[in-house]
Structure formats: C-alpha cells, structure tokens
Amino acid sequence: MNPKLIKTLLIAGAIGFFIMWVLELQRTDMKNSYWLILLCITCLLSFQYYRIKRGETGVPTGEKPKDTGTTGTKKASPTKRKRK
Template identity: 60%
Template sequence: MSPKLTRTILLAGTVGFLIVWVLEFRRTTLFDSYWLLLLSITCLLFFQFSRLKSSLELKKKLEDEERGKSVKVTKTVKK
C-alpha cells in the first residue's frame, strides 16, 4: 500500500471515530464511549508517525544526493 493511501485512511479513520464518539457520547456516558475516543487518538498518532517517518526518509535521500553531487570522482591520467 502506498504511503499516501495509508495516511489518507488513517486520517479518515481519525475523523470517523471522532464523529462516532461525539454521537455516542451524547447518547451514553464518557465511560461507555471512551474506547471510540482512544481509537480516534490512536489513528491520529499513527498518521503523525507515518508523516514524520516519510519526511525523514525524504530528507535523508536529499542529503545523500547532495553529498553525491559534491564529491566528484575523476580519473587520473597515467603518464
């Protein structure tokens, strides 16, 4: 699965669980509906983790490319 799709699913899960929690909280008590809030927070934390992980990988990749450009390999001519 692509990272963008994973992040989209996690963000949609966060919003969905939050909406269901609000509706359930109005119907029952916090004690009976806290598990929906926990699922929403969990999805949000996984979303943030995925986003930060991909940005760190991109930053590392750019640094590696930059190092490769700065160090040029040249052949020496034998006399």
C-alpha cells in the first residue's frame, strides 16, 4: 500500500473515532464510550509508529531547516588590475 494512504487512513480514523466519542459521550457516560477514545488513541499511536518506522522525523523543534537555495552566489568583489 501507498505510505501516504496509510498515514491518511490512520489520521482520518483517529479524527473520526474522536468525533464519534464526543458525540457518544454527550449521549451516554464515560463508562459506555471509553472504547471509542481507545480506538482513537490506537490510531494515533499506530500513525506515530508507522512514521518513525519509515524514518520520517521532520525538523526538530528549535532548529532551523537548511536552506535549499543556490549556494556559491556571492557577488564578486571588484579588484584592481594592473595594465601593462
């Protein structure tokens, strides 16, 4: 399966279970709706595990991403030439 599809399904599942849990919590009590929040947490943890397993760590907080612009574009400094 496509890795992006798996990540999308896990995140969508977590959001969906969370919304269902909120709606079910309004209808009943925590005792009868905790299984939905457990499914939400399971999807989130599976997403994290899959992301770490694939090696997608992202940019750590506090560090700037490296510039991917062109390098070596310094303006040449004028020099005096001796004419013969």
